[in-house]
Amino acid sequence: MKQALRKSACRVFAMEAFNWLLCNVIQTTSLHDILWHFVASLTPSPVEPEEEEDEENKSNKENAEQEKDTRVCEHPLSDIVIAGEAAHPLPHTFHRLLQTISDLMMSLPSGSALQQMALRCWSLKFKQSDHQFLHQSNVFHHINNILSKSDDGDSEESFSISIQSGFEVMNQASITPLSQKQRLELCIVVCLKDLTSIVDIKTSSRPAMIGSLTDGSTETFWESGDEDKNKTKNITINCVKGINARYVCVHVDNSRDLGNKVTSMTFLTGKAVEDLCRIKQVDLDSRHIGWVTSELPGGDNHIIKIELKGPENTLRVRQVKILGWKDGESIKIAGQISASVAQQRNCESETLRVFRLITSQVFGKLISGDAEPTPEQEEKALLSSPEGEEKVHNATSDADLKEHMVGIIFSRSKLTNLQKQVCAHIVQAIRMEATRVREEWEHAISSKENANSQPSDEDASSDAYCFELLSMVLALSGSNVGRQYLAQQLTLLQDLFSLLHTASPRVQRQVTSLLRRVLPEVTPSRLASIIGVKSLPPADISDIIHSTEKGDWNKLGILDMFLGCIAKALTVQLKAKGTTITGTAGTTAGKGVTTVTLPMIFNSSYIRRGESHWWMKGSTPTQISEIIIKLIKDMAA
Secondary structure (H helix, E strand, C coil), rough: HHHHHHHHHHHHHHHHHHHHHHHCCCCHHHHHHHHHHHHHHHHHCCCCCCCCCCCHHHHHHHEEEEECCCCCCCCCCCCCCHHHHHHCHHHHHHHHHHHHHHHHHHHCCCCHHHHHHHHCCCCCCCCCHHHHHHHHHHHHHHHHHHHHHHCCCCHHHHCCCCCHHHHHHHHHHCCCCCHHHHHHCCCCCCEEEECCCCCCCCCCCCCHHHHCCCEEEEEEEEEHHHCCCCCCCCEECCCCCCCCEEEEEEEEEECCCCCCCCCEEEEEECCHHHHEEEEEEECCCCCEEEEEEEEEEEEEEEEEEEEEECCCCCCCECCCEEEEEEEEECCCCCCCCCCCHHHHHHHHHHHHHHHHHHHHCCCHHHHCCCCCCCCHHHHHHHHHCHHHHHHHHHHHHHHHHHHHHHHCCCCCCCEEEEEEEEEEHHHHHHHCCCCCHHHHHHHHCHHHHHHHCCHHHHCCCCCCHHHHHHHHHHHHCCCCHHHHHHHHHHHHHHHHCCCHHHHHHHHHHHHHHHHHHHEEEHHHHHHHHHCCCCCCCCCCCHHHCCCCCCCCCCCCCCCCHHHHHHCCCCEEEECCCCCCCCCCEEEEEEEEEEEEEHHHHCCCCCCCHHHHHHCCCCCCCCHHHHHHHHHHHHHHH
């Protein structure tokens, strides 16, 4: 307990110091250092594995390397839970520090490493008590802005980086010298080919051994002979027309060729043998092993000469390579970007990773599939708790947070293919849940003891998954593009009307809220086809007034499924003089008074039957019927 209190006090002072530094430091490098130390202090140290088999150690090392850059920071309260209320100042200080980071985030250079580090500060294992702060901190607004820039392509335009092929860039550089800023921003990526097999190679001696220079193996070699004894040894490369040589590489191994070492190498190039110019001279160590490379200038330099010197009369060269490209071939590498754009994309990737992390925590119940308590159980627990009002407020804000987060995902002008796939999976899951709920509802209705029953929250322990699915769809309906997409889902709307009559009250409340948002996007004719209405009423009410046709009471109307919810919540009392009323299903409340509800008389001979009116069975809570009445009034307004 004492140790936990000490940790809490130290962390409060440390975070206050971090907060003060962030508010007073100006240099970007200093800000980056402060944020880096904050992230490093909360990042869990890797656990040293015990001695195991070699294969297991290798796999553990690989996993550790993969998770090194994506490790999630621990919550400051994670290891001091035992402190209880004594650690109360810590959450407030922690939230204030994160709020400062959130306020600074959009003031930092867009896409910079500093902004990326500020985002990484939010890569935390948040608790349920932090959800209200997340909703109020504007961090999701900042995430939305960063991702919006990514979608609109602003990052590319902001840096004004043109993507060019390596050949074009190099030609431009040779014609017009690049400025210092252009050299820093410009990223040249070229793919050169091995042209050794199509060039003509000559040596100053032993031409029969030239094949050892181009066989691709450093185990073979070319060794000078008596022809150039006491003279400068050389290798001459003649590039045929249509060849653009960019690099020449020579492999020397002085550790194995002890009596045939190469200590000096000079590279010359030109249009002809008579006018060669030296471009590079290299002195090699007596123990040198490896390649010696020289870049060749552009132009019509078809002759390349390599002069070799050594302490002995003979020397050895193991390999020669010519790298370049042929005329007419493209050496462009797709996706050439500058370092600035690469950093911008890294920042966007970090933004998306943090958003996914927080999303997985907020929607953790849905992902884990844990059954959550019913509203009746929650209400009893909250009323019995001294902090009941605060918990109720947190539950409401948690729903707002979910809607805010899903709204960010679908806040673009159109849905991507991935987003459509996610929506399709949600719609399919709701379809399965609606089928299951209706089967359970029909089974309960068919039994005599439950003939007059209605779905209740107390019996809704199995509706947690359906409730969370509808919560996500409700959040999706918060955006225009989301509502338009949902209005086009025929099966989803059919399932919503099914759940409106068969689900538990809390699911029914979700359905009514969802219908309130989606129905304005659905035309009356489309709604009629969804619920099975064969024909719509005339648009002009005078046609109905002056019509001589008798109404068909068995004909389904476009509002009947809504009016059925209201009818099933009504209670009618019949009063008459005398004794009990006979011939009607009902209960006698007193002398000459009979109470009647729709479920009591649905199975009588007076009521119409048929599968098309299945929703007339059962009953509806009064609160739901009041919501439906308000919905119909708003639809008619």
